[in-house]
Amino acid sequence: MRVADLTTPALLVDAGALEANLAAMATALPGPRLRPHVKAHKTTALAARQAAHGHHGFTCATVREVEGMAAAGLGDDLLLANEVLDARRLGAVVAAGARVTVAIDSPETLRAAVDGGVREVLIDVNIGLPRCGIAPDRAGALADDARAAGLSVRGVMGYEGHLQLLTDAAERARLTTECTDRLLAAHADVGGDVISGGGTGTHAYNTACTEIQAGSYALMDTAYTAAGLEFRQALTVLSTVISTTAPAGGMPGWAVADAGLKAFGMDHGNPAVPGADVWFCSDEHLTFAAATPPRTGDRVRVVPAHIDPTVALHERMYVIDGSADGGSRGSGAGDGIEDREVLDTWTVDLRGW
Amino acid sequence: MRVADLTTPALLVDAGALEANLAAMATALPGPRLRPHVKAHKTTALAARQAAHGHHGFTCATVREVEGMAAAGLGDDLLLANEVLDARRLGAVVAAGARVTVAIDSPETLRAAVDGGVREVLIDVNIGLPRCGIAPDRAGALADDARAAGLSVRGVMGYEGHLQLLTDAAERARLTTECTDRLLAAHADVGGDVISGGGTGTHAYNTACTEIQAGSYALMDTAYTAAGLEFRQALTVLSTVISTTAPAGGMPGWAVADAGLKAFGMDHGNPAVPGADVWFCSDEHLTFAAATPPRTGDRVRVVPAHIDPTVALHERMYVIDGSADGGSRGSGAGDGIEDREVLDTWTVDLRGW
Numbered sequence: 232m233r234v235a236d237l238t239t240p241a242l243l244v245d246a247g248a249l250e251a252n253l254a255a256m257a258t259a260l261p262g263p264r265l266r267p268h269v270k271a272h273k274t275t276a277l278a279a280r281q282a283a284h285g286h287h288g289f290t291c292a293t294v295r296e297v298e299g300m301a302a303a304g305l306g307d308d309l310l311l312a313n314e315v316l317d318a319r320r321l322g323a324v325v326a327a328g329a330r331v332t333v334a335i336d337s338p339e340t341l342r343a344a345v346d347g348g349v350r351e352v353l354i355d356v357n358i359g360l361p362r363c364g365i366a367p368d369r370a371g372a373l374a375d376d377a378r379a380a381g382l383s384v385r386g387v388m389g390y391e392g393h394l395q396l397l398t399d400a401a402e403r404a405r406l407t408t409e410c411t412d413r414l415l416a417a418h419a420d421v422g423g424d425v426i427s428g429g430g431t432g433t434h435a436y437n438t439a440c441t442e443i444q445a446g447s448y449a450l451m452d453t454a455y456t457a458a459g460l461e462f463r464q465a466l467t468v469l470s471t472v473i474s475t476t477a478p479a480g481g482m483p484g485w486a487v488a489d490a491g492l493k494a495f496g497m498d499h500g501n502p503a504v505p506g507a508d509v510w511f512c513s514d515e516h517l518t519f520a521a522a523t524p525p526r527t528g529d530r531v532r533v534v535p536a537h538i539d540p541t542v543a544l545h546e547r548m549y550v551i552d553g554s555a556d557g558g559s560r561g562s563g564a565g566d567g568i569e570d571r572e573v574l575d576t577w578t579v580d581l582r583g584w
Numbered sequence: 585m586r587v588a589d590l591t592t593p594a595l596l597v598d599a600g601a602l603e604a605n606l607a608a609m610a611t612a613l614p615g616p617r618l619r620p621h622v623k624a625h626k627t628t629a630l631a632a633r634q635a636a637h638g639h640h641g642f643t644c645a646t647v648r649e650v651e652g653m654a655a656a657g658l659g660d661d662l663l664l665a666n667e668v669l670d671a672r673r674l675g676a677v678v679a680a681g682a683r684v685t686v687a688i689d690s691p692e693t694l695r696a697a698v699d700g701g702v703r704e705v706l707i708d709v710n711i712g713l714p715r716c717g718i719a720p721d722r723a724g725a726l727a728d729d730a731r732a733a734g735l736s737v738r739g740v741m742g743y744e745g746h747l748q749l750l751t752d753a754a755e756r757a758r759l760t761t762e763c764t765d766r767l768l769a770a771h772a773d774v775g776g777d778v779i780s781g782g783g784t785g786t787h788a789y790n791t792a793c794t795e796i797q798a799g800s801y802a803l804m805d806t807a808y809t810a811a812g813l814e815f816r817q818a819l820t821v822l823s824t825v826i827s828t829t830a831p832a833g834g835m836p837g838w839a840v841a842d843a844g845l846k847a848f849g850m851d852h853g854n855p856a857v858p859g860a861d862v863w864f865c866s867d868e869h870l871t872f873a874a875a876t877p878p879r880t881g882d883r884v885r886v887v888p889a890h891i892d893p894t895v896a897l898h899e900r901m902y903v904i905d906g907s908a909d910g911g912s913r914g915s916g917a918g919d920g921i922e923d924r925e926v927l928d929t930w931t932v933d934l935r936g937w
Contacts, residue, residue, distance in 0.1 A: 238647075238670075238937055270867055292868045294591075313842075313868060314826040316881045317591075336827055339880040361863065362871050363827040363840050392866065473667040474689055474716035487716050489666075492893040498850040498865065510714065512851065513745065514623055514892050515645045515666060518715050527692040528669045539867050540845040543897060546936050583899050584591055 234530070234551060235569035239471040240490035242545045243532065245553030246574055248465035249280070249449060255462065256448050257284040260434060264442060266290045266310060266427060271446030271539050273581035274548060275303035281449070290427075290444040294320050299581040301329035308332070310427065312388055312444060314340045314355065314363050318347025325349055332385055336365040341377050351383045353425060356417040358389035358410040367413045371420025386423030389414040390444070395432030396458050403458075404436040411439035432458055452538040454499045466548070467532035468494055468502065468541070469568070470517065472525045485510065486525050488517045490533055496540025503534045530569055543582055550575040587883070587904060588922035592824040593843035595898045596885065598906030599927055601818035602633070602802060608815065609801050610637040613787060617795060619643045619663060619780060624799030624892050626934035627901060628656035634802070643780075643797040647673050652934040654682035661685070663780065665741055665797060667693045667708065667716050671700025678702055685738055689718040694730050704736045706778060709770040711742035711763040720766045724773025739776030742767040743797070748785030749811050756811075757789040764792035785811055805891040807852045819901070820885035821847055821855065821894070822921070823870065825878045838863065839878050841870045843886055849893025856887045883922055896935055903928040 234243070256265060267281045270292035278289060278300060288308035291297045297309050298320060306329025311321065314336055325331050325348055334355040335341045344352055354374050357364030365373055374384045391410040397403040411428065418426050429437035431447040432455065447455050450466035470490035478484040488504075491512045495502045501509040507521035517533060525531060535541035542548070551571045587596070609618060620634045623645035631642060631653060641661035644650045650662050651673060659682025664674065667687055678684050678701055687708040688694045697705055707727050710717030718726055727737045744763040750756040764781065771779050782790035784800040785808065800808050803819035823843035831837040841857075844865045848855045854862040860874035870886060878884060888894035895901070904924045 240937060314840075315842075316824055316826060337880050340826070357829065361829070361835075361838055362866060362869055366829075366832070471669055473669060473693070476710065476714070476719075479719070482714075485714055487667075489668075492849060492851050492890070493896040496845060496850070497893070498845050513715060516715055527690050537845070540850070543846040584593060 232573040233569065234469065234549075234571045234573060237469060237549060237573070239469050239530070240494040241469045242542065242548035243467050243469050244450070244548050244550045244577070245465050245467070246550050247553040248463040252449050252451065252462045252465055253280060253284045256434070256445065257286070260443055260445075261285060263288060266442045266444055267449070268292070268312070268430070268444045268446030269296050269300060269581060271542070272450055273542050273579050274577050275299055275305060275580055276575070276577035277449065278305050279303070288442065290446070293584050295584050296581045297321060297324055297331055301327065306330065310334075310353065310388075312390070312427070316340065316343050318343045318349045322348025334363070334388055335373070335377065336363050338376065341373065341380060341382070344382060345380050351385055352377055353385055353388045353427060354417065354421050356387050356389040356414055358391060358413040358428070360390060360392045362392070364389060367417040370417035374421040384421060384423050386425030386427065387414055387418045387421050388425070388427040389417070390428050390430065391433055391437070392430065395430045396454050397432070398458050400459055403433060407433045407436040408439075411437055415439050431455055431460060431462070447538050450538050450542070452499070452541070453503050453534050453536045464534055466538060466542075467534055470494075470531055470533055472527055472529045472531060475524065475527050483520055484524055485518055485520045488519065488531050488533065489515060491516045494541070494544055495533070495535050496537040496544070498540065499536035502536050504531055505534070532568060542579055545579055547579055548577045549573045550577060585926040586922065587822065587902075587924045587926060590822060590902060590926070592822050592883070593847040594822045595895065595901035596820050596822050597803070597901050597903045597930070598818050598820070599903050600906040601816040605802050605804065605815045605818055606633060606637045609787070609798065610639070613796055614638060616641060619795045619797050620802070621645070621665070621783070621797045621799030622649050622653060622934060624895070625803055626895050626932050627930050628652055628658060628933055629928070629930035630802065631658050632656070641795065643799070646937050648937050649934045650674060650677055650684055654680065654684075659683065663687075663706065663741075665743070665780070669693065669696050671696045671702045675701025687716070687741055688726070688730065689716055690726075691729065694726065694733060694735070697735060698733050704738055705730055706738055706741045706780060707770065707774050709740050709742040709767055711744060711766040711781070713743060713745045715745070717742060720770040723770035727774040737774060737776050739778030739780065740767055740771045740774050741778070741780040742770070743781050743783070744786055744790070745783065748783045749807050750785070751811050753812055756786060760786045760789040761792075764790055768792055784808055784813060784815070800891050803891050803895070805852070805894070806856050806887050806889045817887055819891060819895075820887055823847075823884055823886055825880055825882045825884060828877065828880050836873055837877055838871055838873045841872065841884050841886065842868060844869045847894070847897055848886070848888050849890040849897070851893065852889035855889050857884055858887070885921060895932055898932055900932055901930045902926045903930060
């Protein structure tokens with residue numbers, strides 16, 4: 232099967248860029264230093280590639296992700312880095328033989344872990360992002376309560392999510408240390424072997440954590456690229472130009488591709504078409520103006536602004552033959568994409584809840 | 585099954601509000617005057633309710649939607665109100681006995697219809713929104729070419745999508761007429777029985793079209809409510825409060841619900857929590873501050889800002905027992921939602937492409 236045979240819109244994974252990203256991160260954070268976050272790709276076939284690079288513990292954001300990873304044989308050490316009030320499905324995964332650790336930040340989530348049959352927890356600590364997590368100075372008491380309830384407390388986690396996309400790398404580094412100092416203070420009270428946190432944007436600066444929860448590095452998006460990250464764009468959305476309008480009456484010309492709000496996570500704004508200005512997205516359309524106007528029927532590759540919610544909209548991703556030294560760079564029309572071979576089809580099998 | 589038994593996040597459809605919306609629109613635009621657009625709900629079970637209200641022609645945005653509607657026995661008169669370069673799957677639906685009409689706006693899309701085995705088309709006319717559609721003064725020539733190629737040209741379509749959410753109703757009415765004047769001019773050259781267009785926001789003003797392609801009216805969202813539409817919010821996203829943080833050190837308190845960027849279309853901004861300020865969404869989180877702080881474990885109903893891409897993120901919707909006279913109004917915590925009965929489960933079966 233060639234790219235020309237695909238129905239659009241379709242997720243394309245450039246095999247060379249993906250492998251280059253996985254290899255670069257495995258060099259920076261080898262083996263257990265990285266606990267890849269599967270929420271960024273929601274695909275066990277891709278997680279298996281991360282395991283092949285030496286990472287056998289994974290981070291999940293949903294119960295479904297934990298279930299799917301265990302079912303795929305990737306359940307050596309799964310962390311649900313999120314709070315749940317009903318852990319019974321997680322307990323079933325534990326009973327079936329996988330190792331599952333869940334984050335807790337309250338008496339209610341502690342109780343849910345006990346009731347659900349999950350025996351290992353991390354204390355989730357708020358280190359600056361106003362989201363989940365207990366205050367650092369209360370983490371020790373929650374750990375004591377958890378141990379008293381029979382749980383094994385493996386350590387702490389805290390996520391400096393608000394720093395991931397800061398474009399000033401020096402500022403990102405400085406603030407990361409501020410956040411991890413809070414996490415280390417909590418850890419001093421909690422104990423345990425695990426200090427988990429970080430992400431693609433802070434992985435190089437977060438030296439306090441024993442393991443980094445990065446996910447976006449594998450496939451990337453325009454937001455992380457704008458933050459100066461060294462990873463390459465490995466995922467694009469293949470689309471077909473279905474309509475073109477020539478310039479007329481002082482109005483510039485434009486083209487419309489068949490990928491819109493149902494093909495892209497939009498919280499970071501419009502996706503990008505290399506060499507073109509994106510005007511707006513509709514449900515199934517992307518209206519853009521290109522320096523070299525495409526023709527109706529051309530295929531264009533569109534780069535998502537935010538990888539995680541983009542992937543969640545698609546049933547599968549197609550792995551294409553992209554060389555590691557340039558194949559992923561061309562993303563516009565006329566880059567010969569249609570003749571590329573589809574090497575593999577990966578189901579985005581961790582969607583939903 | 586009760587609402588308390590559902591895994592969150594989950595789409596809830598308030599049966600009373602939905603039926604009230606369907607009835608109100610069927611009164612305003614009875615029978616064939618409305619060609620409901622399925623892209624707004626992507627659910628054949630809901631389309632069947634629209635058919636029960638007298639509408640037997642439907643509008644689709646994707647080939648998958650056409651296939652699914654035909655497979656569900658709702659294929660009396662399906663319009664793909666969009667351009668395609670490969671119509672072979674549509675041709676297969678025609679061959680299987682459904683009636684399928686496709687929009688064309690170029691020689692390429694005309695040729696795709698012929699090659700794919702679709703025999704009926706509408707000429708898609710650009711009436712003001714820079715997206716698909718041929719210029720009004722060229723529509724007649726394309727219709728001539730289509731008929732010469734053996735196609736049956738049923739008429740024209742044109743969509744004033746840029747007017748749907750204008751909050752000034754008088755301005756919306758005035759500009760709708762400007763747009764439909766262009767469509768009528770094209771129709772004078774094209775001929776045929778069908779003049780198709782309009783949407784939920786312009787349905788009351790678009791009197792030029794023989795049929796209106798409204799979809800959002802059935803379930804609604806905060807954007808259409810802000811535009812002063814008379815329909816009621818029939819869909820909410822049920823979520824669970826998984827973490828709460830009390831006010832401290834001058835910082836207000838907040839709560840976190842388990843529905844985020846993967847549960848809501850975000851192109852219209854954040855969803856709404858009645859009685860609360862939404863701070864931001866993360867992949868699986870919604871951080872908000874409520875006048876009456878919820879407790880960890882509470883269920884809250886969140887109102888999407890844009891219905892179409894929200895529905896596309898979910899596998900199913902749960903129909904709950906909501907009375908037509910107020911049951912859908914309460915959407916915050918503590919409205920007794922957990923005790924409501926789940927009347928039906930509808931698969932969102934028209935997702936993907």
